[in-house]
Amino acid sequence: MQAVLYFSDKQVREKLFSFVDAAQGLLLVAGVRHGAVMTRPPQAREPFAALEDLFGHVLSQVVVADEGTTEGMWRDPLGDLGDRLYPEDKKRAYAASTGYVLLEDGKPRAVVRKHASPAEDLWFLQEALSRLSHSIPAPDPEKRPGHRRPEPAPKAPPRYGPASDSGAPEEPADPWRRSSARGDASSRGNAGARPGSGRAREWQADGPTPPRGSRAVAPEPETKDPWTVLGIERGTPRDEARKAFRTLIAQYHPDKVAHLAPEFHALAERKTREILDAWEALERDAG
Numbered sequence: 001m002q003a004v005l006y007f008s009d010k011q012v013r014e015k016l017f018s019f020v021d022a023a024q025g026l027l028l029v030a031g032v033r034h035g036a037v038m039t040r041p042p043q044a045r046e047p048f049a050a051l052e053d054l055f056g057h058v059l060s061q062v063v064v065a066d067e068g069t070t071e072g073m074w075r076d077p078l079g080d081l082g083d084r085l086y087p088e089d090k091k092r093a094y095a096a097s098t099g100y101v102l103l104e105d106g107k108p109r110a111v112v113r114k115h116a117s118p119a120e121d122l123w124f125l126q127e128a129l130s131r132l133s134h135s136i137p138a139p140d141p142e143k144r145p146g147h148r149r150p151e152p153a154p155k156a157p158p159r160y161g162p163a164s165d166s167g168a169p170e171e172p173a174d175p176w177r178r179s180s181a182r183g184d185a186s187s188r189g190n191a192g193a194r195p196g197s198g199r200a201r202e203w204q205a206d207g208p209t210p211p212r213g214s215r216a217v218a219p220e221p222e223t224k225d226p227w228t229v230l231g232i233e234r235g236t237p238r239d240e241a242r243k244a245f246r247t248l249i250a251q252y253h254p255d256k257v258a259h260l261a262p263e264f265h266a267l268a269e270r271k272t273r274e275i276l277d278a279w280e281a282l283e284r285d286a287g
Helices: 012-022 048-055 078-084 090-098 118-132 181-188 224-229 239-253 263-286
Strands: 004-005 026-033 059-066 102-104 107-112
Touching: 004 012, 012 026, 012 078, 026 078, 026 118, 026 181, 048 059, 048 102, 048 239, 078 090, 078 102, 090 107, 090 239, 090 263, 107 118, 224 239, 224 263, 239 263
Parallel strands: 004 059, 026 059
Antiparallel strands: 026 102, 102 107
């Protein structure tokens, strides 16, 4: 059985708690981003689809989807669930709000953090589920993400190398000489240039127009410090940071600017997105 709840639903928190309280057997709860460009519904994405196909007979799932709309920006149902499941353990509560929570008869049994890909998540989820149910086999240890097979021993080099006029051993490659033939040719025309720099590096952004065919690398946009955006000191405890985050989100609630001109609506949405991005950056750093 799979159920999908959306942040934009005003009752999402109450519905999530109801699913957890009424769950019989194993239940997985996790959150996903679900933008407008995503054509597949949350339950059809991985690892949820594979879990349903493989273990749907013993595992239920609740997927909480954040559409990124203004209606749900100030809600945090997964954070509320984490605090409810682990009221005395802030670290576990945070892990539950950002990863996969496995419950049995409504009681938390394990938390699996999210990895780089759904395939990796699926392997670790199956490993955790196999410890909770005899109906779920353990995954193949040889396929564990990050597992590397022993590399074969290097072959012995040939006893005799290629013929040489001088008979001297071949000179090792110069690590600086990595450019293409075109780059080497251009660097020879500039005695002060570093070997192998290539044509695209012969000019500076504040100098003359670059040679035809060269492309300037645009500077990366400046990233705002998430601590500054949230108005808190670096290293603030998570529960205090979360209170500051919720307070800021509430200030830019759509109802707060409903009576103002449209440009204020757009400003509130941009500011809300900036606050959300800052909070997500802190969550990633803490994870």
